[in-house]
Amino acid sequence: MVTHTDLRREDFSATIDGKPVDLFTLRNGRGMVARITNYGAKIEQILVPDRDGALGDVVQGYDGIAGVMGGQASMGSFIGRYCGRIDGGRFTLDGVAHQAAVNSPPNTLHGGQRGSRFRVFDARQIDGASLELTYVFQDGEEGVPGTLPLRLVYSLGDDDALTIAWTAVAADRTTIANFTDHTFFNLSGDLGSSILDHVATIPARRYLALSDSGVPTGEMVEVAGTPHDFRAPTALGARIGADDRMLRQGHGYDLHYVTDGPAEGATGQAPVLQARFLHPASGRTLEVLSTEPGLQLYTGNFLEGKAPRDVGKGGILYTKHSGFCAEPSKFPNSVNIPSFWTSFPSTVLRPGQWTTGSIVYRFGVA
Template sequence: MAYSLSRDAFRQTLNGQPTDLYTLRGAGGLQVAVSNYGARLVQVAMPDGQGGLVDVALGYDSLQGYLDGQLSMGALIGRWAGRLRHGQLALPDGAVLQLPTNSGPHHHHGGPLGSRFQVFTVTEVRPDALRLQHIFRTQDDSVPGTVRLTLDLAVAPDNALHMAWTAEVADAPTVVNITGHAFFNLAGAGSTHGHVLQVPASRYVPLAADVCPTGVLESVQGTPFDFQQPRRVGDAVAQRSEQLERAGGLDHYLVLGDVGGDVHLGAQPAGSLQPLAQALPTTPAGLRPVALLSDPASGRALQVWATAPGVQVYAGHGLCLEPMEYPDAPNHPGFKARWWQPGEVVRGAIVYRFTG
């Protein structure tokens, strides 16, 4: 059963900006609570089939919980998701820029002042949709360029949560890598080792001893990262693997859509958020199936679609499926990180559809 949240527990002033909690409700019964601190998904409550709701996303019941707890819980991650080795950013001209570090020697999830630690400005609120904005500044993360991010969240009648963003590059070439960091547990509580995961990816990015990419791709065949066919998460993490030991568990990037087993997610999510929120932009083209996660015990399932080329799969507090660009891509020529130019607009989306 989903617990009730107190809005007052999320209302504070951080760095001179007000924080709050917003609850979106869809016609199909899905209910999503969002804090503008880090644009975090605080609660994702789906119908339990018995007239109630069950919360299938991990979170805290107050803003203080997020300030004291797991740093990425439910947050929107940017400007660059994942690690940049030794805090270094290789520039197109061959120069190397030093960024602030916050995960050992590495720059991680946007650094110590990344979007997960920022209060977003709320510009539009509707019963089933929310618009938030944030400006990435060089003085916060040392990455060149100002980027104006607009994030639209909307709950669709088919119990899908649409997250769509535009990032406008203002004044200098820059890199952008946005993802969502929600932890899911479709059982509502307990272990997720009994969950079954399928991802259409035949290759993954192996990690070096410093938990950053080696810069090559390897086959998932015979590894804990082979989810081309439905596989119990517990079986994958129990497999002996140097890669799992290096990462402290399952925390690896899988490359989507090259080959692999079909993931049957049903019809593709609607390409537009209309008429849910008439003023919001459409979900961008290019959505691809990312993952199918299911809990056989409850019969619940989560279908994930996104515009990203791959997904970071993290089995930690719950199961985190982070569609994103290749990790540490600017520092690996083979990963072909794109440098966006002033005036260009980056568009991306993640769609989570809940069934069962």
């Protein structure tokens, strides 16, 4: 039994900013499928089986490039050059103050007004299970100094894992870099249904406290005794309505956890488990592994079921809490918080310095 909307390559064919846009299909030897467009390096579809073997689509996305461009900007995107928020869009490098483009007043969010989620990547399908995407952030782009070439490789393994691996280098000037993936998941295969029945496990004992504008302040808060403690398996909806400032401010979970992962995403370093999700009815599971020191949990709080922005594949409306994101990265706003750099990697790159990392989405059944 197959339950999903077929995506057609021709519906994603376009020329944007003078560059060709396409839809690329990856398959492994077990029947898993991932479809990715090079506009924003967005994951538009992932097909995996449930416990009965029924293949279902477990990520929210759109039927064609028009929907992608008019839809939720972050949905499925690879986020750069700097994911999360930068306080006021301001930061200082080598004594020089910089002002990045403010697109979520008063802050810069997910790379600014035209970060990587709005850019066309150069694409090369390496083989049937892997895709290379490249983009060069220019010196001064979105108000950020330094040329930063970025290379991504998406690959499917026969363990039903999709790996996103990146390398980037500060080509000329001191710059900043912080990357993540912003795929919206719904393991039920019914992409308009609530994800509040999904059971989450996040092995983290601390989270980053946020200012009133949603920017990390530098304080780390213990999860014990709070609605943010997912160290034991807990349904996403079990405490989402609790009287808690972070939940009220985010209209649900939108919080960065300090995971028990590695302190640095060094070349060759193996990713470690940062979160596990289970949809009890279908049996589908998702394990999120990464080289990064933190994980943002977001429960689709600003999906609103509005046309055309939230009309997804097959005409499904994406409503509040119909998708969740698990976004590994270095800490948001850490460019402005030197205390984060003592035990965790900085997001500042000096000329000639490389940054590497990876995110693994591994699917299974319970």
